[in-house]
Amino acid sequence: MSQDISTVAFIGLGVMGYPMAGHLAEAGLTVRVYNRTQSKAEQWCERFDGSHHATPAEAASGADLVLVCVGNDDDVREVTTGPDGVLSTLSQGAILVDHTTASSSLAEELDQACQKQDVGFIDAPVSGGQQGAENGALTIMCGGQEEHFSRARPVLEHYGRAVTLMGGVGAGQLTKMVNQICIAGLVQGLAEGLHFAEQAGLDQERVVEVISQGAAGSWQMENRHATMIRDEYEHGFAVNWMRKDLDICLNQARQLEARLPVTALVDQFYADVQAMGGGRWDTSSLLRRLRERSDSKD
Template identity: 65%
Template sequence: MAKIAFLGLGVMGYPMAGHLKHKGGHDVTVYNRTAEKAAKWVGEHGGGLASTPAEAARGKDFVFCCVGNDDDLRTVTLGQDGAFAAMKSGAVFIDNTTASAEVARDLAEAAEKAGFGFLDAPVSGGQAGAENGVLTVMVGGEQAIFDTARPVIEAYAKMVGLMGPAGAGQLTKMINQICIAGLVQGLAEGIHFGKKAGLDVEKVVDVISKGAAGSWQMENRHKTMNQGSYDFGFAVDWMRKDLGICLAEAERNGAKLPVTALVDQFYKDVQDMGGRRWDTSSLLARLGK
């Protein structure tokens, strides 16, 4: 049993912290910007409740974090009452936020100077993956630190991979989002075309999903897309945040992402339609009936 802190109890962090407590069997203390949510988690799961990131991190072996963006991450780590000022030597900070590779490298450097480990470890699998403890975790950092943290991370994961040095986890997550964006747009256009052609979309997908066109998106989203149901899943606002990170990194490294840039603008159209919290499969909605 390890002493663990978890910072950030959103739709992902809330169940992830629960898996660390129950499946992992660890002693978990939680912090959330909205204190009521942290109190609710403790009421459901037990464990400790902290009023600041520093209080949560003090004396812990591992500190997990899953917040909104780079600014949120810097606030809970380096800001006033941030976790980094309180972490003990030899501890490990594991960041599950989807953020930039730049902030990951900055925090890894700060952690090294302070005498503790840092891993950037963004996740894929969505809310359902978090709730079921079957996330894919893409990690950047040093091998020895990864080896120490991996058994703990596995409490909420089905796949944990070390992708390279600090920042490599975030870069891998960017590739994940780039691939998803193109897949969802293709699926949206295929379903739209099928409807216009007068075909039974369910029958079509039942056949083509078994061939080269098959994908996780097709298997898990075609039914709700065909029904025009989008009030669940990974929100368009979050996807635009992620694609913004991808496009900014591409500006730095010279990668050409024409389809990603186009789909990002399609998601802006969905936002303008009132679909900011719709699932990312709502790209179909902008194509009309």
């Protein structure tokens, strides 16, 4: 535990933030939480040792480190630079860490706002999903100054198994974009492979058992093939959130003049899943899209 960080505020107790904040409380830190739905914050305090507060500003008052994990760019602005945002009470020398998957331009915007108040800033999106958050095994991609990262890292390691400084402000978000671009292609490839195996009359479980030992193996294959085969998608990372993330990726790609043809195609496949009523299904539901399209031709 970092000696100069003893009190932290955690803003946003969703499926990720709830267990992440819990790890900090279990580590002995003083944790002050805020959630838009107050009942969720009250529930958190019944399970963990900490206090809940009416506004982000109130939660951040007196904190050495503030951690934000909310939905999108506008949500981040509301809880940071808004009228009741954390920057209205955050003390000089404190650090603001944004775990939200957001745009790199927002990271730069927040860094400028923090600099005006002598507050450190780190953009630190995470990967690993709800399971990774609960197990304290997230991958955390950070952007910011080495000085701020060194102070915050011991705290982040309470729920991150790999906490890495990728570069200056915005580098964390850019790295997360690479992560989502790679996942999009992997999940579509896995969905197509399982669909092909099914259509060919193969034992899908046995196919995965064999090919997962070779070059085709991946985290997605290991952790998602079984539920995909059973056509179960009421879990994991929602399609709605993946489309939000891919929109960020595609917008950034246009600015960089980077070509992402597969990512753009998979984004449209996810739009099809949304049209099927699967906005809250896991991203592996790309297989259901293929199955339904195949069934419609019978």
